[in-house]
Amino acid sequence: MIWTIIGILLLIWIIGFLLDFAGGIIHILLVIALIVFIYKMIKR
Structure with a gap:
């Protein structure tokens, strides 16, 4: 997703x-998507 x-x-x-x-x-949307992606990778 x-x-x-x-x-x-x-x-x-x-x-x-x-x-x-x-x-x-x-x-702005791209930066938000990048932050969410990094957060998901760290949380994994």
Whole structure:
């Protein structure tokens, strides 16, 4: 489940980066996803 969310966010981030669409929001979501991913890896 977490891998799907990370993949979707990365895809949206790349598209947003190329099209310069809602860059700030996408960067914030990517940082949140990264924090959650690191937390899950540490908790494991």
